[in-house]
Amino acid sequence: MTQEFHFDIAATDGAARTGVITTPRGKIRTPAFMPVGTAATVKAMHPEAVKALGADIVLSNTYHLMLRPGAERIAALGGLHQFMNWPGPILTDSGGFQVMSLAKLRKLDENGVTFQSHIDGARHVLTPERSMEIQDLLGADIQMQFDECVRLPCEEAEARRAMLLSLRWAERSKKAFAQKPGRALFGIVQGGASEALRLESARALVDMDFQGYALGGLAVGEPQEVMLAMIDCAAPHLPAARPRYLMGVGSPDDLVESVGRGIDMFDCVMPTRAGRHGLAYTRAGKLNLRNARHADDRAPVDADSANAVTRTYSRAYLHHLVKSGEILGMMLLTEINLAYYQDLMAGLRAAIAARRLDEFCAQTKEGWRGSDAGRLEADD
Numbered sequence: 001m002t003q004e005f006h007f008d009i010a011a012t013d014g015a016a017r018t019g020v021i022t023t024p025r026g027k028i029r030t031p032a033f034m035p036v037g038t039a040a041t042v043k044a045m046h047p048e049a050v051k052a053l054g055a056d057i058v059l060s061n062t063y064h065l066m067l068r069p070g071a072e073r074i075a076a077l078g079g080l081h082q083f084m085n086w087p088g089p090i091l092t093d094s095g096g097f098q099v100m101s102l103a104k105l106r107k108l109d110e111n112g113v114t115f116q117s118h119i120d121g122a123r124h125v126l127t128p129e130r131s132m133e134i135q136d137l138l139g140a141d142i143q144m145q146f147d148e149c150v151r152l153p154c155e156e157a158e159a160r161r162a163m164l165l166s167l168r169w170a171e172r173s174k175k176a177f178a179q180k181p182g183r184a185l186f187g188i189v190q191g192g193a194s195e196a197l198r199l200e201s202a203r204a205l206v207d208m209d210f211q212g213y214a215l216g217g218l219a220v221g222e223p224q225e226v227m228l229a230m231i232d233c234a235a236p237h238l239p240a241a242r243p244r245y246l247m248g249v250g251s252p253d254d255l256v257e258s259v260g261r262g263i264d265m266f267d268c269v270m271p272t273r274a275g276r277h278g279l280a281y282t283r284a285g286k287l288n289l290r291n292a293r294h295a296d297d298r299a300p301v302d303a304d305s306a307n308a309v310t311r312t313y314s315r316a317y318l319h320h321l322v323k324s325g326e327i328l329g330m331m332l333l334t335e336i337n338l339a340y341y342q343d344l345m346a347g348l349r350a351a352i353a354a355r356r357l358d359e360f361c362a363q364t365k366e367g368w369r370g371s372d373a374g375r376l377e378a379d380d
Helices: 047-052 062-067 071-076 080-084 096-101 128-138 156-176 195-208 224-237 252-259 270-276 308-312 315-324 327-353 357-368
Strands: 006-013 016-023 026-030 032-034 058-061 090-093 106-108 113-116 123-126 142-144 184-189 212-215 244-246 265-267 279-282 285-288
Touching (some): 016 327, 032 327, 058 062, 062 128, 080 090, 156 184, 184 195, 212 224, 252 357, 270 279, 279 327
Parallel strands (some): 058 090, 184 212, 212 244
Antiparallel strands (some): 006 016, 016 026, 106 113
């Protein structure tokens, strides 16, 4: 097993790429969708089931784990992989998104963020150095620089201030990063909805020489066309030989469009959150199992799915579970959604390898036509 972190591109189709990220804990096939395990668990799923659906890597959250149960405690218990029984690669975010989402509970300055815990009101300080320390204690294979994310829309002056602060924090994060074999640190491109700021951020981060690059601060309220424009602006200026990660994204359509623009990695709570609220993602679009029209429907969600849950449980039964508030309904729908997301990524990888991505995307979108699929919030 290699002790090095590296990314190999196997095939391209236009700007899209398929390849493999190699880590000491396993290989990550790209394009990859990372199920979100915010508090060291992908909600309503056993880790073994997440792996069986095709996930090579999961994401966990620095902010939530530092508050409960605590990074030092997890380290004493053997690290996050052992703690959550996930032997494969784990990516941890830096806490930067929570800097934005908890604005009413925090004070931000050059040093970092002072905030009150949403759990018990206790005071905490999160800096680039502390974020790196926490992610190291957790034992994350891919760690993210500490950054500030702004909610869109916002004034360009505010986006510039946050982008420049994130660049300074990127330098501090890189200096504090605990260099260990096989671990990687990614920089995060910020800049709001400004192409000029995104380009400035991307170029500065490339000069710092990170092992991968993320686009942050998207899927935070802006229309899809704005998000795609920011990818079009920044992605071509990121090193082709390094992974590109679009943070907190997104809907199936977001994934398809972004893969075509050269993005390699994604995460989003959408499939798990939707499952807990009675929604199923399928090749025919999104089904709302709360709707009364499913009450007498003996058909499964998708009779042709490779996933056993998707093709065997009736819509009527799932409707009953959802309306009754049964935990099993959340579990089954979460599995259905994660299975669909992983199948979609596998289809994208195969289509890129066969140089038929345009055809695959057109067929996929045709399958969704007329569905009530939509974009949800990007935090869990």
